[in-house]
Amino acid sequence: MRLSSSFIPTLKEVPTDAVIPSHILMIRAGLIRQLSAGIYSMLPAGYKVIRKISEIIREEMNAIGGQEFHLPALNPREIWDDTGRVEAFGDTLFHVKNRDYVLAPTHEEIIAFHAKGSVKSYKDLPQIWYQIQTKFRNEARPRSGVIRGRQFLMKDSYTLDATWEDLDIGYQKHYDAYKAIFDRCGLKYFIVGAHSGAMGGSKSEEFMVKSDAGEDNIAYCEKCGYAANSEVAASVNKPLDRKDEQKEVFEISTPNVKSIDELCEFLSIDETECAKSRVYISDGKPILVLMVGNDEVNESKLENILGSQVRPAHPEELLDITGADAGSIGPIGFKGRIIADMNLKDANNMYSGANKNDYHIGGIDFTRDVANAEFFDLRFVETGEGCTNCGEALEVFKAIELGHIFKLGTKYSEALGANFLDENGKDHPIIMGSYGIGVERVFACYVEQNFDERGIIWGKKLAPFQIQLLGLNMKKDVVVDASEKIYLDLTAKGFDVLFDDRIDASAGFKFNDADLMGMPVQIIVGERNIKENTVEVKVRRDGERFQVKLDELYSKIDEIFESIE
């Protein structure tokens, strides 16, 4: 491809709307352009990257027996009503105004619909069906460029099985295929056990990439590889020390003291001497949750303990339940279930609310005074805490969800009546699994992990072009002749070459554009070198440069492509 006649609009300046490196660079390198919030156009060079990622996905999906579909994005609303997901998705589901259609945010329903029509016997199973297709979700807040969009490309696949054992096999095939896909794409990622939540108890794992632009918090152990979403991550328990001096319970007037910080300042105490109270409603009943100091309640852990969803009590409910407003609530005199963080077990001489406005109680001994409390791990793990697996310090950081694999079960097949007959002629719902990969997220995450101050650094697998050939002064016949020949030769050898043949662009301009676009190898044809029958070859990633004789160029190029990722 000749740069002089291609549309790769690079930008010297940083676009105002872009904040994270991948977003900035994808725009500056002429790969994408925004149309509207969360809606992006793939420009020709960007679309080449998308196609390369898609091709890797296809190869690995086909290798596990996947069959590629192309399902409609425009769906009748009715089928989404049948599974209750019009309500479940709520405002996230796009509705078409002038006909009763929705824009599909995923395709479980459509897969189950087709399975119902055609999969009748256990002999038809198992099946792995997949597609790479545009999905639509009315995200309240699109962000970080292509990472959270209202329209995005997703590889979604579905396993259809007759038995739970076969589901396990299909799930494992996806697990292995996903590792192969992300490895081939050159991403550094890790796999996290995910919170299955109230939606179903089936197994679910997420493929994550560490990034400040991420929306999930992950606890990770460098040493043993333990990784978990912070919603479920555990750490080594560090209970408060029991003080030697044993105080009695006493009441203190604390006018206008609401927060733990205010209490600590008012009484000149440390926050580890305070038990923070939060009241939740679960199954209509109040639960008092106690945490050390300013520790936040991990509501996912609380839900897992209670086996039901929770919500914070409303202010009016607080007064009704405890007799006090938020800021003065505590365990002494609380009627109802008390769940406390395990670090509070056996703690003494603690301060907490008095269940009377503007009063707190000191000298609380959890063993003596809060004997009915149940103790559980309720905290969010923080950086530096010990891994429960190996004891090494955990690191907590943000991460982007690249893909996720999920054992669905029979929710959709039951709702839509997608059944099969077993050996005995008995009806059963098809057992399903669902597996997703965000294609643009693979793209953006690769850029997030592979750039420097000059631009993107592509590896050979995903690069839009393999080689960028720079003809430095295209008004000199020697340069034109040599670079044209190299371009034609390399193209004939099967290389995808981007040839910077622009006549008016200066040398420096071409160098900077080439570094910005970031093809793995640059070949620089300059007047001085070419008169000596040499060109310069530069490897983008490490910046290494070689002066290469023209007759050795192609073997050198082969050699470099052998050695680079």
Place this chain on the structure above:
RNA sequence: CGGGGCGUAGCGUAGUCCGGUUAGCGCGCCUGCUUUGGGAGCAGGAGGUCGCAGGUUCGAAUCCUGCCGCCCCGACCA
């Protein structure tokens, strides 16, 4: 949806508080000449509903009201 910021040429921006020449600058673009190993120089030129609508005023990019759009933080995220 709550909080904050922004909207002026393709891109980046000044001017807005305190209304008053022809709305300025850099990049990019067009023409010509020169230049070509790290974002060239000179000369000439094109390009603007100042987000939209209404209002105040002799006069609005600037003040007032409403709306729209974009970004960031948070909430939400099968």
